[in-house]
Amino acid sequence: MPKVPILMPQLGESIAEATIIRLNIAVGDSVVPDQEVIEVETNKATMGVTALCAGEVVDIVAQEGVSYAVGTVLGVLEVTQEEVDRTGETTLDDIAAAENSNASNAAPANDGGDEEANLHFKTEDGGYHEPKLVEPNVQGLPVPTGKGGAHYISPRMRARMTELGLRAADISAITGSGAGGRVTVEDLEAFLEYIDTWPRTKASPMRLAVADAMRRSWTRPLATVARPLVMDKILNHRRNQNPKPGPALYLLRALAIALAENPTTAGYLIGENVVHPRAFDIGVAVQVDDGVLVPIIRNADTKTLSELVADYDNLVELARARKLPADATQHGIATVTNFGTFGLTWGTPIPLPNETLILGLSAGVKKPVWSDETGTFIPVTEAEIDLTFDHRVVDGGGAGMLLNRISELLQAPEQL
Incomplete structure (x- = not known):
């Protein structure tokens, strides 16, 4: 039979x-x-x-x-x-x-x-060869059934990782010897013994906090869209201001205005509802020793650029001195980051777990751009703005329209 x-x-x-x-x-x-x-x-x-x-x-x-x-x-x-x-x-x-x-x-x-x-x-150990006819029965997008790495963590393995204070991402470098490439407790112990003599430094509380935030943030489907931004009007406007707004503050103000016009793009997906933000409080990423702090500019959509400069400069200074009050880093809805200060011309920033969006600014680069008015190429300073978003809440088209609106606002900096 x-x-x-x-x-x-x-x-x-x-x-x-x-x-x-x-x-x-x-x-x-x-x-x-x-x-x-x-x-x-x-x-x-x-x-x-x-x-x-x-x-x-x-x-x-x-x-x-x-x-x-x-x-x-x-x-x-x-x-x-x-x-x-x-x-x-x-x-x-x-x-x-x-x-x-x-x-x-x-x-x-x-x-x-x-x-x-x-x-x-049948195999020599009494098992069976894996059928070559088997295909995943989930229709639609391809479903990976990989044979290597820490795809599944057994209860015994999870208990041992808890004892050691390890998370799933910490064992991603280990090649598993268990069924289907599963990482076993024995694999973990062998790996820990292998790296036991390697040089190491103790991770600071700041680094551990950043790592934890990024792990939690990456549980969502994140995507990034980008477009070029001609910076000349911003740079010219900035030269005539006293005090001078930081480049990130221009982006922060434009982002706040754009979100106030369309609040759903900064909403949270909670169950079957998109919860819209009640206030447009935008954070700015500040590099500090061994990490990043994100002080929050409150009600950035209701204050002009010149009104925000003092608050912005004060918060950035407190962040660099590691003296931010606790309430200065809570309950933002989005973040702006200027990674162009490091000479980087593009990037894919990651939003905080409690935020749907992060807007990044790259370094400005001189480029020739065609001018219809003069019929010639003219030199401009061009940067890239990158928007990373939670794809459950915002689609690529919505993110693109938001980014285009931000770019449009930045071409009239005197109105920010």
Whole structure:
């Protein structure tokens, strides 16, 4: 009689493997379609593996407490040919034939019947080769089922990482030896022993805070759009001001005005609602020793550029001296960063976890730009402005329109 494998299914997008929690079947049991035969745990939830056709359990490979990659054979059912025809399920014969076929001419199924296919498909340790016919069953975007790296963390591994104060990102450099490339506790201990003699420095509280914020921020789908910005009008306006606004303050003021015109672009996605900001408080990134501080300019949409200069300069100075009051860094809705001060001509800044947007300014570069008025190329100072956004809240078109509006406002700096 035909034999049909029970496979570890694709249990969700980005789920590459799962750990067996409970076996609900034993060899000799009869199962029916859609019966939950195995209970598994992923890094997201506890789920069930169901039988896709009726039959008798003739082999169980899976072991409780062990993780298996998507597509791994967990057990085998003996079924009738009528059941195979009804469900269209892939048998061990089908898999053995596919594995023995060449690129131009697929070989026929083994003449030796089910037993020969079963022997061909079985490995020396009593398991089974991973079927080449298995494809992820989640439709739409491609779902990776990678075989290397820390895709899944078992409960035992998670407990050991908690003891050591480690997070998932900390073990991304470790090559796993477990099922599906899973990083085991033994892999972790070997890696820690390997790097034990390497030189190291203690991470400062500031660095740890930045690392934690970036880990949390990167749990969202972030995207970046950019466009050139001619800086000449801003630079000319700045020369005539006393005190002179910093370049980032021009961006901050333009961003606040643009967001006040369209508040949804700075909203938060909470459940099924987009929560709009109540005030347009914009932060400015300030580089300090071993990290970044982000003091907040309150109500930046209601004050003119000249009114904001004193507050801006004071907060930047306090930040560089590490003397910011606690309330000066809380509850901003977006951030502006001038990475051009380091000579960088482009970048992809990352917003804070509590913010949807961050606007970056690159270094200005002299470039020839065609002028329709003079019919010649004229030299201008051009920079790039980059907007990174939470793609759950804002789409590329919306981000592009926001960036275009910011650029338009910056071409009339006297009105900021």
